[in-house]
Amino acid sequence: xxxxxxxxxxxxxxxxxxxxxxxxxxxxxxxxxxxxxxxxxxxxxxxxxxxxxxxxxxxxxxxxxxxxxxxxxxxxxxxxxxxxxxxxxxxxxxxxxxxxxxxxxxxxxxxxxxxxxxxxxxxxxxxxxxxxxxxxxxxxxxxxxxxxxxxxxxxxxxxxxxxxxxxxxxxxxxxxxxxxxxxxxxxxxxxxxxxxxxxxxxxxxxxxxxxxxxxxxxxxxxxxxxxxxxxxxxxxxxxxxxxxxxxxxxxxxxxxxxxxxxxxxxxxxxxxxxxxxxxxxxxxxxxxxxxxxxxxxxxxxxxxxxxxxxxxxxxxxxxxxxxxxxxxxxxxxxx
Numbered sequence: 001x002x003x004x005x006x007x008x009x010x011x012x013x014x015x016x017x018x019x020x021x022x023x024x025x026x027x028x029x030x031x032x033x034x035x036x037x038x039x040x041x042x043x044x045x046x047x048x049x050x051x052x053x054x055x056x057x058x059x060x061x062x063x064x065x066x067x068x069x070x071x072x073x074x075x076x077x078x079x080x081x082x083x084x085x086x087x088x089x090x091x092x093x094x095x096x097x098x099x100x101x102x103x104x105x106x107x108x109x110x111x112x113x114x115x116x117x118x119x120x121x122x123x124x125x126x127x128x129x130x131x132x133x134x135x136x137x138x139x140x141x142x143x144x145x146x147x148x149x150x151x152x153x154x155x156x157x158x159x160x161x162x163x164x165x166x167x168x169x170x171x172x173x174x175x176x177x178x179x180x181x182x183x184x185x186x187x188x189x190x191x192x193x194x195x196x197x198x199x200x201x202x203x204x205x206x207x208x209x210x211x212x213x214x215x216x217x218x219x220x221x222x223x224x225x226x227x228x229x230x231x232x233x234x235x236x237x238x239x240x241x242x243x244x245x246x247x248x249x250x251x252x253x254x255x256x257x258x259x260x261x262x263x264x265x266x267x268x269x270x271x272x273x274x275x276x277x278x279x280x281x282x283x284x285x286x287x288x289x290x291x292x293x294x295x296x297x298x299x300x301x302x303x304x305x306x307x308x309x310x311x312x313x314x315x316x317x318x319x320x321x322x323x324x325x326x327x328x329x330x331x332x333x334x335x
Contacts, residue, residue, distance in 0.1 A: 002234065004205045007244075008192035014231055021184040023223060025123045027162025028180050029054030032091055032121075034163070035170035036062055041087060042170055045080055047073045048096035052182075053123045055093050058275050073099045077106035077118070084116040089170055090215075096122025096138035097180055104144055112148045112175045119169045121143075124218070125179040126271035127299065127316055128309035137178075137304035143276025145177040146249050152176040152197065154248040155270070155278065157223040158187045161246055164195040165334045172197060184310040185221035200252035202259075204230045204242035211239040215259035218269035219245045219278045222297070222318055229323035238327070248278045253285055260286055265334040266294045267326045271318060274298040293333035295326040 003009055012018045036042040036058055043065045046055045050068065060064040069076040073094050080090035092099060100107050100120060111118045125138045145153050152172055156162040162180055169176040194201060204213040204227050214233075218226040223244050230240040243259060245252065260266060266286070268279030274296040283294050299316050313319055 002205050002207065004202050006194070007201055007203045008190050009203060010188050010190060011048055013188055013227065016186065020187040022159040022187050023180070023182055023184050024156055024159050024162040025054045025180040025182060027156065027159040028093070028121055028123070028166050029057050031166025032058050033061065035167050036065065039089065039170060042089045042091065043067070043068050043083060045090055045092045045101065046074050047071060047076050049094055049123070051061055053093035053121065058233065067173070073103040074106045074260060077103045078110045080118045081110040081114060081116040084118045085114065089117055089119070091119040091121055093123060094118050094119040095136060096125040096141045097136050100141055100144050100177065101138060108148050112150045115150050115174055117173055118175050120175065120177045121166070121180065122177065123180045124182040125314040126171045126181055127304040128181055128183040128271060130183060130309045130312065131306045133306040134304040139271070139273050139299045139304060140276070142248060142272050142278060145190045146276065146281060150174050151249065154178045154246050155248055156221040156246050157244050158185060158189055160187055160189045160191065165246060168195065168197055179220070181221055181281040186224045188224055188227070191258055195246070198247050198250040198252060200243050200245040200247065202241055203227060203244050204240060206239040206241055210239055212239045212263040214238070214265045214267060214331055215241045215243060215263040216267045216269060216323065216327070217245050217256065217259065217282060219248060220271050222269050225318065225320045226323055228320040229327070232324060233327060234318065240327070245278065248281055251285060253279055253289070256282055256285060257289055260290045260292045263328040264292050267297060267323065267330055268294065269297040269318070271322060272298050276302060293330050295330040297323055297326055
């Protein structure tokens with residue numbers, strides 16, 4: 001099995017029944033607590049969603065460093081900016097549809113324009129929110145945050161990586177946005193799996209001394225679908241590289257450029273609108289550096305709707321079978 005040994009992934013990577021399942025928002029809760037344990041300047045603010053966003057453990061352990069803002073996301077961003085400018089490291093949390101969705105102007109002008117050291121944590125991102133429907137399914141949040149100057153953007157692939165991204169955010173000077181999912185998804189990285197801001201990593205690699213037929217670059221929990229697709233493609237005799245890319249801004253340009261040169265064809269995978277998301281960031285970079293055919297897996301100019309998370313992932317064309325179809329299309333384009 002061509003798993004990159006340096007990635008230190010779980011043993012039962014392809015066993016969807018045996019693999020542990022946790023929502024990435026759990027990683028926010030544990031990562032925030034770890035950051036708070038280490039640094040007394042870390043504080044947390046929440047917009048009346050303490051349990052849902054997993055801020056509860058921090059609030060219980062450090063009540064003097066927690067502020068319940070109520071349903072007031074715009075106020076929360078502005079208060080956090082003020083706290084940051086006075087030396088604190090505020091983490092603000094709500095559903096991504098409301099933060100950054102509702103308070104984008106305050107994030108842009110009060111936080112980022114002032115280079116305030118605020119960490120924006122958007123929970124319940126993507127269509128896999130499920131029955132809550134289109135109004136609560138943030139599938140535009142990366143596109144909202146990526147263009148803001150001074151903003152770092154992370155989309156972790158599982159709860160373990162979400163913990164690392166949250167903890168890392170506390171050490172970054174300046175505004176950071178991290179998106180998290182509500183639904184339980186496979187936990188396939190480990191404590192030993194490397195995570196570094198601005199870095200991507202191949203989780204699935206082509207055989208030694210060969211070049212891949214295609215490189216799949218993914219972020220968020222759909223990275224596991226990309227790995228499942230790669231395993232099926234390998235059984236069909238295809239050489240595939242799967243790159244986990246949690247750092248959307250800044251991009252790991254070196255790793256992405258090497259993948260484009262080696263494979264000559266790219267498929268991007270994200271639980272987000274294809275317009276303005278991670279795939280757009282990669283296409284923008286490659287258009288200037290090394291143009292190759294690119295296929296985009298994501299939501300295609302549509303709103304979400306109610307349904308089970310699994311139904312919605314499949315309905316919007318983001319399942320493993322859809323990734324395989326995109327690989328077939330992009331390889332045809334390169335030849």
